[in-house]
Amino acid sequence: MGRLTGGDPSLLRRINSSVVLHALRGAGTSFSSDTTDCPTLTDLTRVTGLSRPTVEGVVEGLIEAGLVVVESAAEEGGAKRQGRPARRFRFRAEAGHLLGVEISPHRIAALLSGLDGRIVGAGSREVDESLGADDRLERVRQVVADVLRRTGVPRSSLRAVGVGTPGIVEAGGTVRLGTALPGWTGLPLGERLRRSFRCPVLVENDANAAAVAEHWKGVGQDTDDLVFVLAGLSPGAGSLIGGRLHRGYGGAAGEIGALHLLGREATPEKLLSTTGEPLHPLDEQAVAVVFAEARRGDAQAQAAVERFLQRLVHDVAALVLALDPELVVIGGWAAGIDGVLEPLRSELERYCLRPPRVALSLLGEASVATGALRLALDHVEEQMFAVETTVTARR
C-alpha cells in the first residue's frame, strides 16, 4: 500500500515544467538573435496543451531561476499592430555550463557545453599510464582550467560535472575497483573532484558513459537497446536497456574482462604473442606493432591478431546472448583496427539466435567525455524540471 499515493502535485509540477522547458528549448537555437523565433505564452499554451495559468506559473518560475528571459518583443505586422505586443520568452542556454571529463590510462579529456548541451569548448592531454592518482587528478584540473580559460567561462557558471573512468564506480563516486589506473581502487574520486568544483560531480564507468554518448549523438540515436563495447586489452561494456543505463545491482554490469579466464583461453599477453613468449609490456603501442606486422603479411602476427579477434568475438557474444540488444557499438582502440567489424558480424550470426546490428563508434575518442557531459546535463535537467521546488529555493 505504501508505494502509491492519491496524487503527487510536485510530480505534476515537474512534468509541466519539463514540457514547457522542452517547448522553449525546441524553439530555435538559444543563440538566435531573431526574437520572433521565441514563443509567446499563447504559443506555449498551444504547443504544450497546458492551461494558460499553468504555463504562466512555470515560466515565472523559470525566469526567477534565471533559465528563461523575456525578449523585447518585436512589433508584429498586420492586423495586430494595435495593443501591447505579446511577451516572448527565450531559454538561456548560457545561464549555466556543464563539463564532461574522461580520465583514462593514457588520456585526460574535457568537453564544455551550455545548458542546451551544445559544445562550446574542448581540451585534452596525453598522460602516462603509470601516473599516480594525485598526479592524474592534478592533470584533470589543468585540462579543465585550460578549457575554462580559453572559452572565458567562469568556474562559477558550472552547474554539473560528469566524469567517465575505468572501473566499478559506486553511486557516491568512489571507485570500488579499478585496476586500469594506479591508485584507483578505493579512490573517492567524486569527493576529491568536488573540492575543485562548487557543483555536483557525477562519476560513471567509462563504457557506461560511452553507451550514453552513442545514444545521444552517435550511431545509437535510433535505438534504446544497445551495448557499447570498449574494446581494449581488458574489455568493458556499457548497456542501455529501454534507453536507460543498466549499471547492474552493484555497478559491475558489463565488466566482462574475466570471461576469457573462464573459457580457459589464453591471456591477451599470450594471444598477441608472435614469439612464443608472452607479449611484455602489454600496452596499446606493443599491440599496434603486432597489428601493423599482420597488415604487412607476417604470418605469426596474423595468427596473433586472429586469436585476439576470436577473444573479442567471444566477449561480445556473451554480452549479446545475455542481453539481446538491438545494436552493438564497438569503441575503444580496437575500433581503430582494420577488419574488426566483419569477423564480429559473421561470428555473431553463427552463434546468436537473434544477431544484433554491429557498428563502430561514431564518436571515437570523444565518446567517454561526451557521455559524461550528457550525464551532467541529465542531472541539471532533473533540477530544472523541479524548478519551482528546488532551483528557486536555492537562490
Added chain:
Amino acid sequence: MGRLTGGDPSLLRRINSSVVLHALRGAGTSFSSDTTDCPTLTDLTRVTGLSRPTVEGVVEGLIEAGLVVVESAAEEGGAKRQGRPARRFRFRAEAGHLLGVEISPHRIAALLSGLDGRIVGAGSREVDESLGADDRLERVRQVVADVLRRTGVPRSSLRAVGVGTPGIVEAGGTVRLGTALPGWTGLPLGERLRRSFRCPVLVENDANAAAVAEHWKGVGQDTDDLVFVLAGLSPGAGSLIGGRLHRGYGGAAGEIGALHLLGREATPEKLLSTTGEPLHPLDEQAVAVVFAEARRGDAQAQAAVERFLQRLVHDVAALVLALDPELVVIGGWAAGIDGVLEPLRSELERYCLRPPRVALSLLGEASVATGALRLALDHVEEQMFAVETTVTARR
C-alpha cells in the same frame, strides 16, 4: 514534445483504481466470512489518501465490473448503533480464474488460481520428448480440462492463461525458435491455444516465467535484480532488472546455450561422456546415470560431472558479468544434482568483480507454471486497474 501531454486523466484514474483495489485485496482474505474485515468507504479513504468521491467512483466501477461486492454490514456495537451502518466492500477473488501452464519436453503442468493468485487447483502429466506439436497441444488441453473438472471451475471463468515454454517467443505468442521441442519453431502457439480459451493467452519463454515465479513466491522475493538459470543440457536464463522482465530487443535475452561453442569447449555430449564416445542419446536419463555413477565413485563419471559443472560455471559467469544481478537462482534439473551450488559459488567468487548471491530454486518443478500464472495475473490486474475505461465498456 509529442511524448508528454499536460496530464493524462485516464492514467490518473487507473492509478486510483489500482490503489483502491490493492487496499480492498489487502483487507483480509477474500474467502473470509468475517465481514468486519472488509473495509468501508471511510476505511478506503483513510488508507488510500484519496478523496471520498474518488474512492466512491472507483468502487462503483469495480462493483459494476463484478470485482467487488457489498457485504451485508454487521451491526457495530457501542456508540454507533443508531443510524444506518456503513457499507463494507469485499474483493471477489472468485469472480474470475487464471491458468499458468508449463509446456516442456517431458512434462505438461497447469496451475489454477483465483483473481488473488491463490492456487485452487493443479495438474500435470509426463509426456514423451518426441511428441509432435499437435499431440503435445492435445495433452495440454487434457491437463487443463482435468484441472477445471476437478475444481469445478467453469472454463468461462478464466480471465487469462499464461504459458511458459522453451524457445524464443515473439510478442504475439509465436515461437520464433524452439529447438527443444519437435515442431516448435514457427508454431503460432498463442493463436493455437486461443482456440481452446475465450480469454487472452500469454506465451513466455520458460526461463523468463521461472524468474518471475521466484520473484513472486520463491527465493527472489527480497530482490528486484535476479537471474534465473534453467540449467539443463541447453541452458537458458531469465532476468529481472528492477523487478521487470528483461526479454531483450528480440526476446532472445538469456539464450546462452551457444556460449560453449564460442569458447571452443566441447559439446555436452562430449563433456558428459565416460567412454570417449559422445554420450548418445543425450537426455536427462542418460545424464542422471552419469551423475549416479559419479556419486558411486566412478572416476570417469566424476571427471564428466566436473566438466559439466565447469560449463555451467562458465555460462552463469557470462550472465553475471554482463548483467550484475543481486541474486542468481539455479533451477531446472541440474538444481536437483548434489553439489552444484558450492562449486558455482566459489568459481563466481574467483571470476566476478562483484559476485552475486547464488541460491537453488525454491519452487523447483513448479517454477515455470507459477511464473506463467503470475504473468496471466499481471495481465488481468492491468485490465482491472483500467476498470472504468475498459472492463466496464466490455460488458
